Amino acid sequence: MNHRLKKMLISMLTVIMFMALLIPAFIPIVQAESQINETSDQLDMSIAEDLANATNEAIEYSDYLEQYDTESHPELEVIVEANQYIKTEGQDIETLEDYEGMDGTSLLTGEEGEALWQIHIDEPGLYNLSALYYPIAGKSSSIERSLRIDGALPFEEAAYLHFDRIWDNELKEVQVDNQGNDLRPQQVERPNWREVVIKDSEGYFDRPFQFYFSKGDHTISLQSQREPMVIRQLKLFQSPIALTYEEVLKQYESDKAEETKGILVEIQGENAIAKSSPTLYPVSERTSPAVYPYSPSKVKVNTIGGHNWRIPGEWIEWEVDVPETGLYQIAFKSQQNFVRGIYSTRILTIDGVVPFQEMEQVAFRYKGGYRMDVMGGEDPYRYYLEKGKHVLRLEVSLGEFAPLIREVEESLFNLNAMYRKILMITGTNPDEVRDYRVEMQIPNLLEVFQTESTRLQSVAKQLKELSGQGSDQEALLKTMALQLDEMIDEPDTIPRRLGAYKTNTGGLGTWLQKAREQPLEIDTIYIASPDEQLPMDGMGWFAKMWHEWLTFVYSFVIDYNQIGNVAEGKEKRTVTVWIGSGRDQANTIKSMIDESFTSESGISVNLKLVQMNTLLSATLAGQGPDVAMQITNDIPVNYAMRNATTDLSKFNDFEDVAERFRTSALVPYTYNEGVYALPETQTFNMLFYRKDILKELELDVPQTWDDVQNLLAVLNKNHMEFGLPLVLVPSYPGENIAPNSVYAMLLMQSGGSFYREGGKASDLDSRKGTESFKQWTEFYTDYKLEKEYDFANRFRTGQMPVAIADYTVYNQLSVFAPEIRGMWGFVPVPGTLQSDGTINRVVPSGGNGVIMMEAAEDKEAAWEFMKWWTSEETQVQFGREMEGLMGAAARYPTANTNALDQLPWPVSDYQNLKAQFEWVQGIPEVPGGYFTGRHLLNAFYKVVNNKVEPREALMDYTQYIQDEIRTKRKEFGLLD
DSSP states (O other), X not given: OHHHHHXXXXXXXXXXXXXXXXXXXXXXXXXXXXXXXXXXXXHHHHHHHHHHHHTOOOOOHHHHXXXXXXXXXXXXXXEEEGGXXXXXXXXXXXXXESGGGOXXXXXXXXXXXXXXXXXXXXXXXXXXXXXXXXXXXXXXXXXXXXXXXXXXXXXXXXXXXXXXXXXXXXSSSOOBOTTSOBOOOOEEEOXXXXXXXXXXXXXXXXXXXXXXXXXXXXXXXXXXXXXXXXXXXXXXXXXXXXXXXXHHHHHHHXXXXXXXXXXXXXXXXXXXXXXXXXXXXXXXXXSOTTSSSOOXXXXXXXXXXXTTSOSTTOEXXXXXXXXXXXXXXXXXXXXXXXXXXXXXXXXXXXXXXXXXXXXXXXXXXXXXXXXXXXXXXXXXXXXXEOSEEEXXXXXXXXXXXXXXHHHHHHHXXXXXXXXXXXXXXXXXXXXXXXXXXXXXXXXXXXXXXHHHHHHHHHXXXXXXXXXXXXXXXXXXXXXXXXXXXXXXXXXXGTGGGHHHHHHHHHXXXXXHHHHTOOOEEEEEEEEXXXXXXXXXXXXXXXXXXXXXXHXXXXXXXXXXXXXXXOOOTXXXXXXXXXXXXXXXXXXXXXXXXXXXXXXXXXXXXXXXXXXXXXXXXXXXXXXXXXXXXXXXXXXXXXXXXXXXXXXXXXXXXXXXXXXXXXXHHHGGGEETTEEOOEEEEEEOEEEEEEHHHHHHTTOOOOOBHHHHHHHHHHHHHTTOOEEOOOXXXXXXXXXXXXXXXXXXXXXXXXXXXXXXXXXXXXXXXXXXXXXXXXXXXXXXXXXXXXXXXXXXXXXXXXXSOEEEEETTHHHHHHHHOGGGTTSEEEEOOOBEEOTTSOEEOOEEOEEEEEEEBTTOSOHHHHHHHHXXXXXXXXHHHHHHHHHHHHOGGGOOOBSOHHHHHTXXXXXXXXXXXXXXXXXXXXXXXXXXXXXXXXXXXXXXXXXXXXXXXXXXXXXXHHHHHHHHHHHHHHHTTOOO
């Protein structure tokens, strides 16, 4: 016993001595971590709040309704005056008297913060809630608020309430260019007071939200997410339910309403008086002779809607003036050849009221070409209209498909959750001969598969019943259900079916996105007496054939590259501008040019839509433009070396113009103390993360690259991935590959640079260059990161819950993955810890610019155009036009710093974006610098694929870069 005790004492003394030696070494580490925490407190608090919000226990609205299903619906009105708020937080509140014709005191709420009101409920039950508001000028996007009752979200959907702005054509008459083509009408806000009943912004519930209030005092708060608004009052009440058509007919009989005779009122679709979004501008239909006005050769603005009019909640209003009181029928000359398998649904209201229940789900079924859709079909519905003006509205609705789409969304969420659990066990490349027994390690796996298979089959069956035909919409659901059944029958095959499972769930996500879209194009609205014959002009077979022949003939004489007004020979000052983007962008720019540049400066612009890879050959042939837009960062300096572009810094007011941009945006365009382009866009990386998954794994958002390595250990253990961007191949032949953005981050954060001695030599072979290269490649050699991946899909499924990506990916995710709304965020990239305890978060910037060719005859005119294009007002207008044209996915990453502040980002996200913007740096372009990105990638491959030591690989390829720089400097006469 004494011998054992002696051994135990010796062991304890050894441990104590070891700890005594370890503690002094550990103290600096603790101090360093403390410094990191101190320098990033604000960011950590923001992220912590995001993660807390991601795990909010608010239930879904369907569960909320079920919870209060037995509660009454009191026929009471409770009005809350906006100026009677009891508390505000984080925003400037301003009271307005008799604002815009509204009597009494209104409350202006900003785009961030919260206002809280107290109410008293005499009778408990479920109430609808309405808001009387005025959409005051902001950043031209929809107004967003979160609603809380007694300090908590009543249900998840209450966190995303939308209040529409009101848009109309700027001019009543359509403008025409000098080629005879109609110009797309510009959209402007026409705000007015509107009372809206709060409902689901996603369109899953047609009826307005119902909120339960017990008897007594309660608080209601609206928290700003985006855009300011003026509120006059809130009201709790019971929203009326429309009668059925049969009941309305009985009312007509009792009121002795009579059918009108011989009246036909036509309203052209493009003459709408109000819309909920600037995307709902009048459009040109050139594929059919059935539209009015019609032209086989010219662009005519003749319809409205189409693919732009597809998102639930979007509405268009028309004014109808009927000559006498009585009963009418309503018909639409429309086109719905956009979606098969489901039909486009609309809610029809007249003067803000649904005339009868059947108008809450008006179906426009699939059919090629234009047709006459009479409300009620063969036995048309009758609508009672008083003599005078009325407002007819069509609003996009999911209709009968809403519960089905909601079911599929829930199914996708559950299937993705199961995919992550399987992934944690098997990894992305399971061993085919190993039995993982995933059905035993994940206890409810087969039960979830069975539930979701049954759900998807049921949805597919209902889908076919509603649409009246089979389609690819139904087939995709059946395919997913069949695979689930096979996995249930043979659980041992689940791991090897994982690839197909992921593909099918990805297809299910795409199905969700497409199924929510309900496009419809309207040419004409008819308000007609029941005895009137509706016109069918242009819908016959012969008219269509004649149209095809005419368009074929005119294609030989029309120059489709010319956009808008074309300057004629007599014009004194003319600038030829090339653009390489889409026709919609070109049309928008041309319209802005004619409206605000040419009219004020007197300088005409010939805007041509061309393939920009022809710029080099056109310049050499002397056929190039005066100004070229949307040019990648490598071109301006490379052309400048060959005296092909103009040094903009020689213009007298250049310094004033340069102040519009961050210094980093001008770095790639600077050469030999000259500047050869103005920045149009500037992009950089951000860190994207899934809040729900990080919370599930008990992980924090990484602040430093050391944190990233710790994060990778946990992700790898759970067979999840971390994404780093890697450009593997050019997008077109001859395109230069920019230096990898992750390597650039690591290099710049360590204080390194790409070139030394003013661009005379590459600095990649320096100690910082080689250490950064080693750190970069270790992510792929030690942690086995993927070189190629579809970030959006992997982020959506949760396979890649954290990734670094260009900040513009935010726009894609907002539209692409609605089922994870509120479950993800983006923050500044991880940084490198500095000796003073701060974190360096430098990121390189990308983007494009606008250049002036040296061959331009009127350089002053070209400079005036470039100044106009990059100005704050123009960039804001273009950014909002693009978002209005194509939705949130097209949010414009302008390089003009003041303009970026005015684009419609959600406030919290934009704060993170601006925090990263402070760290952005540009990568200079030097003679021969095009070898840098190319050979950096070659060295990367040699390390990752061929297992060559990083320093050796980088040194080898840096020599090629040095040789090319030396050769080019000699070629251009740049003496060392």
